[in-house]
Amino acid sequence: MAVKELLAKYTRMEKLPHIWCAGCGHGIILGSVLRAIQRQNLDPFKTTVVSGIGCSSRAPGYMKFDTLHTTHGRALAFATGVKLARPELKVIVLTGDGDCAAIGGNHLIHAARRNIDLTTVVFNNSIYGMTSGQYSPLTPHKRYATTAPYGNVDHPFDLCELVKAAGATYVARGTVYHTQMLIDLIAKGIEHKGFSFIEVVTNCPTYFGRKNKMGSAVDMLNWLKEHAVPVKAAAKLPPEKLADKFVIGELHRGERPEYVEEYQRIIDGLKGE
């Protein structure tokens, strides 16, 4: 589908231009989500997009579905209510690294544990963008942020490992440089029944990039290209070669009953009584 058609079908054109800074990767993620939705041929009237608070969480405002911009960190909890109340809806959650890994971290692991049928896309720019550059639980050790003026003392989560351990049944990581792969990963997440999780590593040239002297937006995209290693290639590399890299692609698939269906079985069982 041409970009124009895609935009006309799935975006609120009148809301553009978007609020994101020049060079921000968030728009690439939004575009990839829309292309994945289109590839999966989702019914635009039966799709709900939920977000928390942050630059990333502004994405649903541009999308022509039922959209819910909630409170900071709570998108998954709101989405759980939407999905349980109306299971026929496809529910997609768009969230930031701070939104889902800090304030919303508890909701993230519990949504994964329930294996509830939600597709979560994390816009991981390694920083709090909306509030102008404080460190997040995904800011690497020793990197700089306005609240880490001497280098970050914290160590970051590996979010994909976290949700996998918590029980997610589809886990993937992509970047805004590898867009074809990203669309594919999100599309597969949407297709998957159960809790699907896609972490997207993206660039924030305004805050993370500037603080850490990473150059222009293009330089940051090149950084992504150089530091992301596809799963298959990573499998063949010794650990020391992966030390400063991160792995992208489909990282995990599991088979477990889905929460809403399990609950429905209880309802159906009681009908017989």
Place this chain on the structure above:
Amino acid sequence: MGENDRQAVLMSGNEACVEGALLAGIRFFAGYPITPSTEIAEGLAKRLPRYGGKFIQMEDEIASMAAVVGASLAGAKAMTATSGPGFSLKQENIGFAAMAEVPCVVVNVQRFGPSTGLPTSPAQGDIMQARWGTHGDHPVIALMPASVQECLTLTVEAFNLAEEYRTPVILLMDEVVGHMREGILLPRKEEIVLKERKKPTVPPEEYLPYKADPDGIPPMANFGDGYRYHVTGLVHDETGFPRGRGIDGDRLVRRLVNKVKDNFVPMVEEYLTEDAEIAVVACGSVARSAKRAVDLGREQGIKVGLVRPISIWPFPEKVIRDLAEKVKAFVVPEMNLGQVVLEVERCACGKAGVYGLNRIDAELITPDEILTKIQEVK
């Protein structure tokens, strides 16, 4: 139809709340266990799936409140129940529900606070929290039952008001009414009047989700009904999309507050106030002792009456204002250090004396204590 047709049962206030919710058509409950509200969650965990509804125990109260708002947006009548510490945690998302105009019911079975306090002991310390717990100006409806029967009827009423006004409604119980067991009459289904959120009457292309009718309340489409609209806690205009000017905030918040203020008639019970020279103002379980004290006072020839705000918010201002013209004094017993008394003072405008009677030792205020106070101020 006489009362004989109704089934008489013995139950607790928390159980009656469950019955009320089911009669009101609840289809979603999200909660997190906390004394003294837990029986409500337990009751609905058991009963809801039998009605095709869903129960979920979330990871905390913040998530419970969020899930309730999500479920309501998707069309389900939704409720959560908690107590003090959990009520504190829910506040941000209660504000979201007020701002985004999402109907829902929040039960707070009050316990002794602050903090973990005395988990199984009664108190009425959350009256101001129910009014101002979430930040910013916002509308609030909060109801305070004084009996097990009323736990049922006011739960139904809470759902009706939430649907009608598109706002969170707080059922502010206390530990005494929550755990007390009394005989009640279960209303028959036909007796219950249910209200539903008004639906848009225009096609999706013309739907402005936050354009209010003359009553200040906009019709509400459910997610998945084909209207495809945006919901946010940011200040927004009629389209539902953010608008960042101060004037937009002014317009929106005034409408939210006024839709309740201009339409809602505060609910109040008056007992022997007609000729009263002294009015006792009491809510929830304390009103039971107060009623007894009024009877005892009358036996002694004291002209005393009772005003029981059923809707503590909006506060029955007019009733108190009018009484202030007639009575010599108000006596305000409450299980806190003085919250309702502030409202009574405000409404009395210095025209009558206002005397608080406060206990925070986890004991009920007795009729005798109230009577003694009445005699003192007489």
